[in-house]
Amino acid sequence: MVQDKQYVVITQLKNNYFSVFYLALGLLSLFFFTWTGKYLQQYYPDKQNLEKGFRVMLRSRHIFLLLISLLEIGIGVYIQQSRNRVFLFIQCLATFLLVLAHMLFSYAFFYEVDLIHVPQTPAIHYATYFTLASVILHVCTKVEFLFSGTKN
DSSP: HHHHHHHHHHHHHHHHHHHHHHHHHHHHHHHHHHHHHHHHHOOOOOGGOOOOHHHHHHHHHHHHHHOOOOOOHHHHHHHHOSSSHHHHHHHHHHHHHHHHHHHHHHHHHHHOOTTTTOOHHHHHOOOOHHHHHHHHHHHHHHHHHHHHOOOO
């Protein structure tokens, strides 16, 4: 019984490159998230004495990394690779935007933490917009599966 379930999972992932990509990236991102937690502990060991706003900013940047990794895993579990060229292009664009957002969140975690960047943090803003656009595009690709009768 367990081997049958494993076979079904393997055959579903066989021709679904997006799913494999997102699951691998999401799991790597979770490891990156835990590493950044250790980084915060090492470089900011006395969190209680930090200014409250600065501490909240560090935590929010850290939570954005968790958000993006969980989003990648969630998309990886549910995504079906499109057979239509238009929808495949939309999936590629959505994937590009999400990877770009991930890179911007990572950049902001390390480089937009100086107090001179606090009022204006363009990397976080653009990363948030790219994440939203990516999710909307992924939802739009579900239209293909709704109208084609393909089980998802």
